[in-house]
Amino acid sequence: xTTWQERFSASMxxxxxxxxxMLVRGEGCYVWDDTGKQYLDFLAGIAVNSLxxxxxxxxxxxxxxxGTLAHVSNYFASPPQIELAERLKRLTGASDxxxxxxxxxxxxxxxxxxxxxxxxxxxxxxxxxxxILALHDAFHGRTMGALALTGKPHMREAFEPVAGGVEHxxxxxxxxEAAIDNTVAALFLEPVKGExxxxxxxxxxxxxxxxxxTEHGVLLILDEIQTGIAxxxxxxxxEHAGILPDAVTIAKGLGGGxxxxxxxxxxxxxxxxxxxxxxxxxxxxxxxxxTANAVLSVIEDEHLVExxxxxxxxxRAIIGGLGSPLIDEVRGRGLLIGVGLTExxxxxxxxxxxxxxxxxxxxxxxSIRIAPPLIVGDNELAEFEKxxxxxxxxx
Ligand SMILES: *Cc1c(COP(=O)(O)O)cnc(C)c1O
Numbered sequence: 001x002t003t004w005q006e007r008f009s010a011s012m013x014x015x016x017x018x019x020x021x022m023l024v025r026g027e028g029c030y031v032w033d034d035t036g037k038q039y040l041d042f043l044a045g046i047a048v049n050s051l052x053x054x055x056x057x058x059x060x061x062x063x064x065x066x067g068t069l070a071h072v073s074n075y076f077a078s079p080p081q082i083e084l085a086e087r088l089k090r091l092t093g094a095s096d097x098x099x100x101x102x103x104x105x106x107x108x109x110x111x112x113x114x115x116x117x118x119x120x121x122x123x124x125x126x127x128x129x130x131x132i133l134a135l136h137d138a139f140h141g142r143t144m145g146a147l148a149l150t151g152k153p154h155m156r157e158a159f160e161p162v163a164g165g166v167e168h169x170x171x172x173x174x175x176x177e178a179a180i181d182n183t184v185a186a187l188f189l190e191p192v193k194g195e196x197x198x199x200x201x202x203x204x205x206x207x208x209x210x211x212x213x214t215e216h217g218v219l220l221i222l223d224e225i226q227t228g229i230a231x232x233x234x235x236x237x238x239e240h241a242g243i244l245p246d247a248v249t250i251a252k253g254l255g256g257g258x259x260x261x262x263x264x265x266x267x268x269x270x271x272x273x274x275x276x277x278x279x280x281x282x283x284x285x286x287x288x289x290x291t292a293n294a295v296l297s298v299i300e301d302e303h304l305v306e307x308x309x310x311x312x313x314x315x316r317a318i319i320g321g322l323g324s325p326l327i328d329e330v331r332g333r334g335l336l337i338g339v340g341l342t343e344x345x346x347x348x349x350x351x352x353x354x355x356x357x358x359x360x361x362x363x364x365x366x367s368i369r370i371a372p373p374l375i376v377g378d379n380e381l382a383e384f385e386k387x388x389x390x391x392x393x394x395x
């Protein structure tokens with residue numbers, strides 16, 4: 001009899017490595033594999049399943065909307081689409097002058113943002129600017145424009161030439177000050193570098209970036225695809241710095257599992273795109289926008305922004321309290337946590353966690369990424385402590 005691993009490797013594109021398990025069902029913060037083994041899911045589909053698995057509000061939204069009106073094309077509006085755009089303007093702080101473009105993934109949101117950047121003249125010169133700044137080791141997605149922004153040469157090299165004009169700089173205010181001037185169209189930043197292993201920006205970086213971008217007419221574009229939608233204990237991570245960007249890209253946690261991305265613009269950046277300059281067939285269809293509205297309602301009604309902040313603090317204390325010599329530091333904010341290890345054993349540790357019934361992610365060889373659903377409570381934290389402790393002591 002052929003195993004699912006054999007069927008997977010015979011039919012799936014070789015871009016993917018062999019999966020860690022065959023998952024068949026989920027409920028709340030738990031998932032089950034095809035052998036009936038239960039796992040505590042502290043990765044949440046990489047910060048996607050904001051409300052965990054099979055949340056009744058998501059189930060109801062998807063079921064009702066697909067039985068009512070699933071897709072209409074961009075020749076037509078639908079009530080959930082406009083409602084979601086209005087909510088995102090409010091939650092991001094873009095307010096009345098904001099605008100929203102809907103797409104289907106993080107990379108697509110960054111593609112839209114890349115095109116937005118190309119339209120920036122800084123209000124001073126006639127010709128759009130072509131220089132774009134991004135950070136070394138940043139991750140912005142795998143499509144050609146998003147890949148050009150991604151600061152990981154090993155992901156880019158086989159596919160060059162990618163979209164031009166992007167310069168990668170170190171994550172210091174000094175490097176930014178040296179590179180930025182009025183020939184730059186946009187600065188792309190992740191407030192916390194998630195794929196790099198949950199790496200925080202230096203203190204004060206975002207504020208300084210805001211000042212410099214304003215001074216030089218550069219668009220400050222924040223990629224909050226991983227950090228947004230309450231993940232860091234604020235609706236958006238830039239709130240911690242007390243700033244607003246010119247644009248923010250959103251995806252992962254917005255749909256609670258359905259594919260949706262969004263670009264939200266602030267102020268004058270909302271006037272850059274004109275009719276016909278961008279589009280997406282599926283973008284903002286009633287099915288996904290209805291579901292995202294349901295996700296946002298639960299986050300608001302059940303105070304999950306506050307929960308992310310509180311449980312993040314508790315989780316940090318638990319990890320520190322395990323007293324393992326393998327743990328070097330705990331990074332990140334809210335429920336986006338990076339555990340820096342003293343040895344390059346992240347893959348082994350993540351595998352040991354799977355054995356102990358816990359899903360966490362080896363973001364690189366010496367970093368574990370932890371991103372549980374925003375609904376985690378006392379019971380899940382207690383289970384995490386047991387299972388992560390077991391995994392650590394088994395190495
Ligand atoms: C996941 C991610 C992306 C890419 O999103 P996809 O939906 O995989 O295209 C881009 N930027 C950041 C910060 C991400 O975490």
